[in-house]
Amino acid sequence: MHPIRFKLSVTLVLASFSLLRVLPTVADDGRPNIILIFTDDQGYQDLGCFGSTTIKTPNLDAMANEGVRLTNFYAQPVCGVSRAALMTGSYPIRVGEPGNVKRLHTVPHPQETTIAEMLKTAGYATGIIGKWHLGLSGPAGDDASTMPNAQGFDYFYGTPRYNGATVYVDDSKLRSPILRNQEVVVEAVADWDHITADYTREAIKWIEAKRDQPFFLYLAHNMPHIPLGASENFKGKSAGGFYGDTIEELDWSCGQIFETLKRLNIDEKTLVVFTSDNGPWVETTRAMQPDAAAFIPRDHSGNADPLRGWKMSAWDGGCRVPFIARWPGMIPAGWTSAELLSTMDLMPTFAKLAKAKRPTVTIDGKDGSDFLLRKTPTSPRNEYFYYSGCLLTGVRSGQWKLVLPRAKSPQGLGWWGRMIEAVPESMLFDLEADPGETTNVASQHPQTVTELMKRIEWARTELGDLDRTGSGARMFEKGPRKLQVSPRRKVSAK
Structure with missing residues (x-):
């Protein structure tokens, strides 16, 4: 092979390898x-x-x-x-x-x-x-x-x-x-x-x-x-x-x-x-x-x-x-x-x-x-908070799910509130044994309820709830948080 052609071929091969190295593959x-x-x-x-x-x-x-x-x-x-x-x-x-x-x-x-x-x-x-x-x-x-x-x-x-x-x-x-x-x-x-x-x-x-x-x-x-x-x-x-x-x-x-x-x-x-x-x-x-x-x-x-x-x-x-x-x-x-x-x-x-x-x-x-x-x-x-819109409805930690009391069709949830059923009292479910959430075991595990309520309070403070803006909520514009559908009645924070 002519020396110039050989040098050109080598150059092209090296350039190809160099190109491959910089491609983000x-x-x-x-x-x-x-x-x-x-x-x-x-x-x-x-x-x-x-x-x-x-x-x-x-x-x-x-x-x-x-x-x-x-x-x-x-x-x-x-x-x-x-x-x-x-x-x-x-x-x-x-x-x-x-x-x-x-x-x-x-x-x-x-x-x-x-x-x-x-x-x-x-x-x-x-x-x-x-x-x-x-x-x-x-x-x-x-x-x-x-x-x-x-x-x-x-x-x-x-x-x-x-x-x-x-x-x-x-x-x-x-x-x-x-x-x-x-x-x-x-x-x-x-x-x-x-x-x-x-x-x-x-x-x-x-x-x-x-x-x-x-x-x-x-x-x-x-x-x-x-x-x-x-x-x-x-x-x-x-x-x-x-x-x-x-x-x-x-x-x-x-x-x-x-x-x-x-x-x-x-x-x-x-x-x-x-x-x-x-x-x-x-x-x-x-x-x-x-x-x-x-x-x-x-x-x-x-x-x-x-x-x-x-x-x-x-x-x-x-x-x-x-x-x-x-x-x-x-x-x-x-x-x-x-x-x-x-x-x-x-x-x-x-x-x-x-x-x-x-x-x-x-x-x-x-x-x-x-x-x-x-x-x-x-x-x-290790945990998951349940929100319906801005309404905090419960928390899961491990096998346990705590469901908070709520009204039927809560105010402030607009069109999807119609699918929310009333819960008259706090309920605790063992989701490993009872994935269908059929049996309330809150009375049998009061300490678990207490510990989960601490997490609920953390979520209300950090993330917020229907009646409050969380300290960690992001707002990129001046002024307070506003709900698209405002509640017509006050929602208890308890």
Whole structure:
């Protein structure tokens, strides 16, 4: 070979190796790609690996066999509130909102830090495909400063809010748009039969485009929130009815994601988490009153068994949800844990794994990375506070759950207060022995009640309650905290 050509070839090879060294690939430093799959209104039992006998979920069952399944994982009891806790790593009552208004669906203030913003500063590509439901909207449309592209996401494809609040699309004049970043690509969704397949195609395209750098994909499905939808390959096929059809298509979608990761040779570089925003929306009659008008047919909503309650309720069925995590070679395969963890813990967990800097403000999430990787058998979370809007309704610590007295349909909770039942006295439940919260054992364990009440008082002081602003609540604007729906009567702090 001519000496000049040889020298040029060597130079090109060395330059190629140099380029490879500076590309932010997962292989360089062990940081995983992160895919968070978040379903909408899926019940605790609505997977085969969580006990369903009518809904088939082979891909998610395989995911559980290849990773970890958590049986005491907590979200929040309603959609927007749950997404705020997830994105900020904080109890929603702590999260700052525009105008200092505590809304029924939390809207994080633009100065709040999201998971996407945190990971973006660590060099991650960030994308959300699906439902956002954390934006501020008004007569002029959505406030851009509260939408995904202003909250750390490079790419957004999906719905700005929920898909509806009626059983069928034609039951309401509401028609949701679908956006791609700031552009409206579908002005009004006429039916939801193809939304899961649509999101799956978008997700695969985005993964393919970002495979050569660390990425965070938040795949926030609209299903199985009403109005339901399932494509031709799934509609009418599940023994779990129309609701089962939607879950089985979601399971198919997860299978497509895993096939894509394997095809691109990034499966072992990718952490995938699957969970739901809250429990199933079970409301066969309005507020479940025996004399009220019929509302959601039973085959249009899921199952939280063996838990008590459902979406919007203050029982565990409202906020305890299925959770599966898989990262081949890093998360040991096939184990189950009853340790506590929550959506709030995902932010600091992802921060540790991605070598990203956590927000400088106080958050409520705990770093669960060593627990999920099974370097330690115990979770960093030892308690969970139950909030319905800004109303503190109880606390869990270990096996014990203390439920506070409350009125039926408490004031200040707006439309979701209708699902809150009256509790005349403090109640203590052993959730290990009694997950259905059927037997009050407070009189048998007075010391436990006393200790849990100390934690309740801490939460009231630090986080707040319906009648008070917590000392740790974030407010980015002048003036006091305001409730979107003000109580018409004083709520006791006792």
